[in-house]
Amino acid sequence: MRILSNPHTHTSFSDGKCAPEEVVxxxxxxGFRSIGISDHSVQPFDTHFTIPAERETEYRRTIRxxxxxxxxxxxxxxxxxxxxxxxxxxxxxxxxxxxxxxxxERDGAHALVDSPPNREKLFRLRDEAFSGDGIxxxxxxxxxxxxxxxxxxPDIMGHFDTVKRFNREGLLYDEASPKLRRAQLDxxxxxxxxxALLEINTGGLARGYVDxxxxxxxxxRRWRELGGRAILGSDSHHPDTLNFGFDMxxxxxxxxxxxxxxxxxxxxxxxxVERALR
Ligand SMILES: [Zn+2]
Ligand SMILES: [Zn+2]
Numbered sequence: 001m002r003i004l005s006n007p008h009t010h011t012s013f014s015d016g017k018c019a020p021e022e023v024v025x026x027x028x029x030x031g032f033r034s035i036g037i038s039d040h041s042v043q044p045f046d047t048h049f050t051i052p053a054e055r056e057t058e059y060r061r062t063i064r065x066x067x068x069x070x071x072x073x074x075x076x077x078x079x080x081x082x083x084x085x086x087x088x089x090x091x092x093x094x095x096x097x098x099x100x101x102x103x104x105e106r107d108g109a110h111a112l113v114d115s116p117p118n119r120e121k122l123f124r125l126r127d128e129a130f131s132g133d134g135i136x137x138x139x140x141x142x143x144x145x146x147x148x149x150x151x152x153x154p155d156i157m158g159h160f161d162t163v164k165r166f167n168r169e170g171l172l173y174d175e176a177s178p179k180l181r182r183a184q185l186d187x188x189x190x191x192x193x194x195x196a197l198l199e200i201n202t203g204g205l206a207r208g209y210v211d212x213x214x215x216x217x218x219x220x221r222r223w224r225e226l227g228g229r230a231i232l233g234s235d236s237h238h239p240d241t242l243n244f245g246f247d248m249x250x251x252x253x254x255x256x257x258x259x260x261x262x263x264x265x266x267x268x269x270x271x272x273v274e275r276a277l278r
Pocket of ligand 1: 081100102158159
């Protein structure tokens, strides 16, 4: 089978490169049954990457209109990527809520974990608020994510382990720490308990930031053992990466023992549809 849907895409309403219509047209070219537009939800600060508050109504209206225009070819869903620390969203206005963690915070100080212009701020936060202890920072990231998952109960948990974004050379924390592994497994359990689908996110791979998807493959088996369900997203900021790595992720899911994956439903289907992987 081929995965013909993507719930995690960005447009020029937030930090994506193209208008929603270009994203939808590319999805139709790829033979997608459905596409979800999920620009970064309104925030009270760091608004450089989010939907401006004064454009949120226009954002939803634009996506609803695209669903009408292209309804014979594809189902277009309106969503937002809600940041679990900073985001604001009236979820009743959206078809589903994708929640992701982009920040780590302690004692009122916070930093983005995945923003190249803010990389030094993250390392400074580790050195100052966490006394240089990178594992403590990573543990705090998963603690915040777990708390938010149980409080918000999102439909989809986006890019689970983004805190690894700047840890390619192990400069932020020790990836092999058993404490870290424990925290990741505990957080996975909280996400499962929240009822969310877990996104297998290829956005970091597409942009060459990381060597593994989010979450790393080493966590997938545990998710399956918990009974969790996975959905593929490419976190695309350009229509060219709408299905980046999807065939490989499908093969990996099969190798990890998954028999199905979830997709956004097409026209006249439910919001989420389970598709057999073979
Ligand atoms: Zn994100
Ligand atoms: Zn995103």
